[in-house]
Amino acid sequence: MKFFVNETDQIVNEAIEGLLTNPKLTVLDSFPEVRVVIRKDWDQSKVAIISGGGSGHEPAHAGFVGKGMLTAAVCGDIFASPTVDAVLSAILAATGPKGCLLIIKNYTGDRLNFGLAAEQARALGLDVKTVTVDDDIALGQHVKKRGLAGTLFVHKIAGQLAKEGKTLDEIAATAQRVIDHTASIGLSLTECQHLGQETTQRLNDNQVELGLGIHGEPGIEVIAYDQADVLMRVAIEKLAANLPDANGRYAMIFNNMGSVSPIEMSHMSRPPIPRYNC
Structure with a gap:
């Protein structure tokens, strides 16, 4: 790269x-x-x-x-x-x-x-x-x-x-x-890219990593690549299951992990993302 x-x-x-x-x-x-x-x-x-x-x-x-x-x-x-x-x-x-x-x-x-x-x-x-x-x-x-x-x-x-x-x-x-009272999870289509190092590849074009770390550490599982709404629902439901108060109100940071384009970010933040009092 x-x-x-x-x-x-x-x-x-x-x-x-x-x-x-x-x-x-x-x-x-x-x-x-x-x-x-x-x-x-x-x-x-x-x-x-x-x-x-x-x-x-x-x-x-x-x-x-x-x-x-x-x-x-x-x-x-x-x-x-x-x-x-x-x-x-x-x-x-x-x-x-x-x-x-x-x-x-x-x-x-x-x-x-x-x-x-x-x-x-x-x-x-x-x-x-x-x-x-x-x-x-x-x-x-x-x-x-x-x-x-x-x-x-x-x-x-x-x-x-x-x-x-x-x-x-x-x-x-x-x-x-x-x-x-804060919970976060990563979702990535590709591996983390390290400046000055050879690109490593453990995901193919049909795979997505749920829970990828910010330095490229492995996540909880590799899941099938799917439409944006499906992938977002997987991540949001994982987060919702770990919220300290299921009936509480929460603020949300939607972070691009450094490489997702603004148009993709806007697309994924629209309904039908499940609403959990955010």
């Missing part, structure tokens, strides 16, 4: 440089060795909201830095967690007396590196709390659930509460409630 790229090992740095055409964003002086995108107008007077992870999931995470959203985002290599030093640099740059909340997706590298950075920041006297997003319901409730697009709900709600001046304890508790 072809990509618009100069040198693969520079694409993250150059993509961040592209983001900096937004005059409200900047990077730390240690860029590009440390890739932290931060609000230029941040004054540490409120709780800082920091997230991040491997690049290749854009606009996550740096694209969500701004008022009412993230204070800063830490960017790793493609599909690789940022280093402990990078996360700690973001915490030190963004955190004031009100403290900092780290929003982590449930992947081993992210949990380890963000967790170690949080411990080091606490040892320096900073008030740091963490929450871990595990919204993927594809593999069931009794396995380590992955963090998917539901992370955006946590970014937005935590960011808005920070903007309103809520305390770190209040924001962390609300963020955890959001996580506890």
